[in-house]
Amino acid sequence: MTAVLDALAHALRDLFRPRVLWVVVWPMLLAGFIWIVLAVAFWSTFSGWIALGLDKLGVQAWLTGLEPSWIANAIQAVLHLLLFVPLVYVTALVITALFGMPPLIRLVAEQRFPALERKRGGSLVGSLGSAVVAVLLFIGLWVVTLPLWFLGAGVIVPFIAAAYLNQRLFRYDAVAEHASAAEMRALFREERGGWWSLGLLTGLVQFVPLLNLLGPVFAALAFIHYGLAQLAQRRKDSAAA
Template sequence: MTPVFEALSRAFRDMFQFQVLWIIIWPILAAGLLWLILGVAFWNTFSVWIASGLTAIGIQTWLEGVEPRWIAYGIQGIAHLILFVPLVFVTALVITALFAMPALIRLVAIRDYPSLARKNGGGFAGSVLNALLALAIFIAIWVVTFPLWLIGVGVIIPFVATAYLNQRLFRYDALAEHASREEMQAIFSTQRPSLWVLGLLTGLMQFIPFINLVAPVLAALAFIHFGLFRLSELRGLEAGP
């Protein structure tokens, strides 16, 4: 697991570079603004969905009898917040993977992997397809495992789902510029356990207040370092410091 922790260590180091600061901020701002607009535009629709979910678990009926009513409205407001915060972070992850990765890859590659040739095994279309597939399976994990919440095992679902999403989103984009398709498949296959561990560790940071604000870019940097280091090993090259 040394390459996993080495990748995380280098990612933390890179977070303090001036060039990274704006990349940290704008995906969260963009995701927050997007869901603010959608939330205002479709407030009634989201309210109906939330009410249906609360009804399914038996809370909505209880809320209808709560007095004073402002307490019930407050609980419903918290339910909206609980829904929107994860949506903002997941959207920020996707925005980072699709649009911020090229700048981060250039920053890392120039300094730490200057001799690593680019073979362009992936492209933007592949990134979009990969992101859509990752999101579809991420949602499916939540839907299929929903009954586990009823028996108390559901507490592990957010961590498993986030670990999957992180490793699926970022492993492709981290290698798309430098690796060939064959090299990408080789690394995905041989490094699957390490990629899952890295996905889990970066996913855990999304549940820590304040750290979760920088978690998307931190995850991106960690997967870039891990992917390019493994690619250097595959090609028999020596990575930079």
């Protein structure tokens, strides 16, 4: 757990460096732009899906008969917003993982691990595959656990989903440039508890208003620090053996 907290502390320190601030901004702006365009282009389709879901839950009929009508419209607008914000955030996470990681990795490697050899065990295909699997399983987790909301246990679902998404999305890219393929497999297998702990703690940030704007880059930095530190320690132990 010390290694996880150390990674979080280093990530927080690096978060406000001038080289990092732009990476904080542009994925969130791009994700917001993408979903605004999609919302405008497919508004009726999205609204229809939401109405269908509410109808399945028995809520749509209640909204239809609600008076005055502006209350029903306001509730529906809030529901749209509650759907829109997570979509923007998850999209920003994916954009950061795929395109924002290289400058962050260079920053961390130059300042903290300048002597760490780059063995380039990862690939663009591997990175894309990891991102696709992460997002699909994240969505699947939400869908499968929907019944838990009616049992009162649904409150834990967002935290589990955020922990899974972060650790699956960022761990691959965090070490792909420096670790060999064998080292990556070993790190993912033997440090599973650390990856999940880091995923949960960085995932909590997305539920804090305003701070969640920093969430994707904070998570990326934390995983880079953790992954490279574990890789450096592994090589040190191997050389000493």
